[in-house]
Amino acid sequence: xxxxxxxxxxxxxxxxxxxxxxxxxxxxxxxxxxxxxxxxxxxxxxxxxxxxxxxxxxxxxxxxxxxxxxxxxxxxxxxxxxxxxxxxxxxxxxxxxxxxxxxxxxxxxxxxx
Amino acid sequence: xxxxxxxxxxxxxxxxxxxxxxxxxxxxxxxxxxxxxxxxxxxxxxxxxxxxxxxxxxxxxxxxxxxxxxxxxxxxxxxxxxxxxxxxxxxxxxxxxxxxxxxxxxxxxxxxxx
Numbered sequence: 001x002x003x004x005x006x007x008x009x010x011x012x013x014x015x016x017x018x019x020x021x022x023x024x025x026x027x028x029x030x031x032x033x034x035x036x037x038x039x040x041x042x043x044x045x046x047x048x049x050x051x052x053x054x055x056x057x058x059x060x061x062x063x064x065x066x067x068x069x070x071x072x073x074x075x076x077x078x079x080x081x082x083x084x085x086x087x088x089x090x091x092x093x094x095x096x097x098x099x100x101x102x103x104x105x106x107x108x109x110x111x112x113x
Numbered sequence: 114x115x116x117x118x119x120x121x122x123x124x125x126x127x128x129x130x131x132x133x134x135x136x137x138x139x140x141x142x143x144x145x146x147x148x149x150x151x152x153x154x155x156x157x158x159x160x161x162x163x164x165x166x167x168x169x170x171x172x173x174x175x176x177x178x179x180x181x182x183x184x185x186x187x188x189x190x191x192x193x194x195x196x197x198x199x200x201x202x203x204x205x206x207x208x209x210x211x212x213x214x215x216x217x218x219x220x221x222x223x224x225x226x227x
Contacts, residue, residue, distance in 0.1 A: 103155030
């Protein structure tokens, strides 16, 4: 079946370092990808998105890379801060998905001061 | 400009009782989505509604679960005869148009079935 999954369940980094969170997807028809941040007790918060016709998109301190050849998505966070500690999910939507998002299982990012 | 409001934040029900979860979308948003999140898992799509219409319920369990989004008032996710496996966080999201642009999530309702 179709799935979106993450390589690592946890990631621990030092404050100021760069973080890279990875995501694999299996649905080749996926054409839109989103990274969400979820803090404890809160709903998912949009971070950045990318369409399948792009391979890179940059935001403020975040960059998303898309490799369609190997169906891989990554989120890079520059100069990671304690406030970045959260669970990060990738999500995808494809041609046949309508408006529904398919989420991966999440990576817990912990930033050590 | 309030975001998506969900209530209650926490709900405890005994097995066999009914659970009603409410979601008020962002003002002006006419599209509502419900997702369920089991502990340490990602969110799973349940249902997509517009005012007075269910558009996509492909993620809803066939029995005991229902959802509505009336012309007036919040969207309601109703779970009848709850079982322990229904314990989860239920998130609502809304958007102004079809599609994920402007898709805003609420803070969720944590349902615990005892």
